[in-house]
Amino acid sequence: MPLVTLNDILPAARAEGRAVCAFNVVNCESAKAALDAAERESQPVILQVFHRLFQDDKARIVAALARDLAAHTHLPVVLHLDHGQGLEQVRQAVSYGFTSAMLDGSTLPLDENIAATREAARIAHAGGLSIEGEIGHIPSAADADVELPLSTPEEAAEFAAATGVDALAVAVGTAHGFYRHTPTIHTDLARRIGAEVSIPLVLHGGSDTPPDKVRDLIGAGFAKVNIATEFFQVFLDQVRLQSERLAGKFLPIDLFMNPVTEAMSDLAAQKIRLCKTIGGRSRHTGCCAKR
Numbered sequence: 001m002p003l004v005t006l007n008d009i010l011p012a013a014r015a016e017g018r019a020v021c022a023f024n025v026v027n028c029e030s031a032k033a034a035l036d037a038a039e040r041e042s043q044p045v046i047l048q049v050f051h052r053l054f055q056d057d058k059a060r061i062v063a064a065l066a067r068d069l070a071a072h073t074h075l076p077v078v079l080h081l082d083h084g085q086g087l088e089q090v091r092q093a094v095s096y097g098f099t100s101a102m103l104d105g106s107t108l109p110l111d112e113n114i115a116a117t118r119e120a121a122r123i124a125h126a127g128g129l130s131i132e133g134e135i136g137h138i139p140s141a142a143d144a145d146v147e148l149p150l151s152t153p154e155e156a157a158e159f160a161a162a163t164g165v166d167a168l169a170v171a172v173g174t175a176h177g178f179y180r181h182t183p184t185i186h187t188d189l190a191r192r193i194g195a196e197v198s199i200p201l202v203l204h205g206g207s208d209t210p211p212d213k214v215r216d217l218i219g220a221g222f223a224k225v226n227i228a229t230e231f232f233q234v235f236l237d238q239v240r241l242q243s244e245r246l247a248g249k250f251l252p253i254d255l256f257m258n259p260v261t262e263a264m265s266d267l268a269a270q271k272i273r274l275c276k277t278i279g280g281r282s283r284h285t286g287c288c289a290k291r
């Protein structure tokens with residue numbers, strides 16, 4: 001089926017107390033691993049492309065891969081710009097055939113973030129894309145010891161109403177990458193934000209956040225869970241392992257990559273199972289029941 005937007009899958013996920021995994025993809029293997037996992041678990045999936053890949057031709061190439069993968073599955077697939085840096089990247093996402101974009105204005109003062117995100121929403125919606133915004137900057141785990149302001153229910157409600165975003169990333173203690181210490185995840189704050197804001201919330205830093213905390217956040221209204229670091233780490237570990245097994249001998253790289261892709265798909269399937277768990281039970285509904 002053709003690529004869909006966040007609006008086609010996230011409101012239903014939030015209403016049912018589950019979340020859709022968003023995997024960062026950079027090439028054929030990572031995109032195929034994410035989609036294979038979605039098919040194994042019969043769940044929708046978001047393929048997202050980090051803003052750095054928009055600095056050369058990689059985002060355009062990955063977009064073509066994602067369109068092809070979506071065309072050959074019955075599952076809903078979203079192609080999303082991750083942490084878009086400015087309006088020009090949102091326009092690029094529109095022109096490359098993305099169906100969703102994020103404008104990350106989280107390092108700006110709130111009023112400037114609102115103004116930039118509102119304009120990004122206008123561009124995205126005019127192009128038929130959904131749009132994600134962010135308030136209360138979510139750090140990398142390496143910086144997580146630094147005291148950073150958390151999002152508040154009031155600013156989340158103000159931001160959502162003023163910008164027209166379709167999904168909202170908020171800072172409740174998660175961080176990007178691997179944590180150096182056990183993180184403090186503010187689940188009470190997350191619940192209060194979820195009570196104020198009806199649009200789906202987005203969990204950045206889904207990689208290393210403890211599973212019970214991820215489930216708590218899904219229960220609070222987080223319906224998109226981003227996974228990048230852990231997914232990429234599996235790639236690096238498997239490439240190292242396969243290289244050691246090869247011991248200097250030749251192997252065509254499509255064959256070399258097969259076990260790497262399978263290992264990434266296993267990790268992705270594990271994450272999808274965590275996010276589709278409702279009340280401690282796995283449920284095969286969502287996309288399949290909806291269609």
Ligand SMILES: [Zn+2]
Nearest residue numbers: 176204205226
């Ligand atoms: Zn992020």
